[in-house]
Amino acid sequence: MQISSDVLSHGGRQLVVTHDSAATATPMTFSLFLPPQAEHGKVPLVTYLSGLTCTHANVTDKGEYRRSCAERGLAFLAPDTSPRGDGVADAEGWDIGLGAGFYVDATEAPWSANYRMWSYVTEELPTLLAGEFPMLDRGRQAISGHSMGGHGALTVALRHPGRFRSVSAFAPIVAPSQVPWGEKAFFHYLGADREAWRQHDAVALIERGGRLPALKVDVGGADPFLERELRPGLLEQACAAAGQPLELAVQQGYDHSYHFVSTYMAAHLDWHASRLKI
């Protein structure tokens, strides 16, 4: 593990870390913000999964999370969205390949060699953090994400009951099995068997009994992907049918960019903090 950057910011430490990943068989880079409270004891951890085309850097630069995290005493983890480097498979278009790992373990060639982001974010990275950053309180964790990363946050939390006290998402892809981005990615990464897809589809997981302790979702009313790719109504229906509590809001006028994410970041972190501090 190599800390490539360690900068004082809002009273805490903004780290950028690179390490060799066994899951992806590549170097991987993540950012980790440690609030000032981490100097004196354990702090809760919010994991944030990013969207298509992003690296760790997008939310680190534009997410405006540090002020709230420093005030609330939250650590904030931002992994990359795919393996990268020489020999890593890629394809035309930004919705598959580099920057588009979709938080699955690919089973199909050529993707299966490196695109193992599910194992990376659910197993390898938590184990690394537990060893290297003992100030992170594994018993008080939240997860969030944006777009493809909102899909990741929902599915990771649904399949790890008890790991996260609260789950939120900004403009998530809630039913990837049913929308073009998800269908394309899952077909290439997971093959033609749609049953395998449903293990990575939040709506399908909720329909099959998956539950979250607390769920908050915001989407932008002017998001150009709202009806075709995000389809929050499918999540609303599944949660209503299943009795899954959901705080869903359509924020009128907001688009899909980090202007939307940063506008609502403080509200999400406040909401997580109130659940993590219990």
Place this chain on the structure above:
Amino acid sequence: MQISSDVLSHGGRQLVVTHDSAATATPMTFSLFLPPQAEHGKVPLVTYLSGLTCTHANVTDKGEYRRSCAERGLAFLAPDTSPRGDGVADAEGWDIGLGAGFYVDATEAPWSANYRMWSYVTEELPTLLAGEFPMLDRGRQAISGHSMGGHGALTVALRHPGRFRSVSAFAPIVAPSQVPWGEKAFFHYLGADREAWRQHDAVALIERGGRLPALKVDVGGADPFLERELRPGLLEQACAAAGQPLELAVQQGYDHSYHFVSTYMAAHLDWHASRLKI
């Protein structure tokens, strides 16, 4: 004038605008944040001048000013730091040429053809804004900036008495005539006559009687440029000798990056707001 981006952010509008500049004889791009209060009346304007290597985009992406501006009702203007485009002179190194206009009107070839950032930020851009954005209250203005842009903010304000109610800077170059960055830039842009340099040197201007209504400066204690390029002690001495009020703080542990700027942005905007709302 062309609005190339207009995005809802923190309740206001984040614009990016391109226009043909007569001052620089090039297209110029700036960003302008209009807080929600601008929908209903005039709002004060904070002009922020950026540092070496920056465009309008650095502070727009990383400055974390929108939340405070929306809360306080402040518009926030971020111009570019130099002319750009085909035929615009450049040189080796990032401390002269593109991204390094130093807020002067160059008198020396080849720079004099386009590097007229003084005229651009003090005359042309304010005139454009007055015509195109009548919600900006020209009677309630503040100015700030970072590093080279802190130099720009100080010198623009010192030479336009009465235009700005408050002036602040993050890690400013306070005495460019006396430090390597400034000496190199002024020699190339303004020639060998050091008297011309002093018209663009905040410490020299204060020593000659220039005054500011209110001045707040923060510098990072771990800024690698502190002793060689920034030299806040020279500003402190000049202000003390002249009776110029100065709120100067060395923020221990902070570097020269946008982590420093964004950490203290809210405090600067609060400080400006308290003076602009009088």
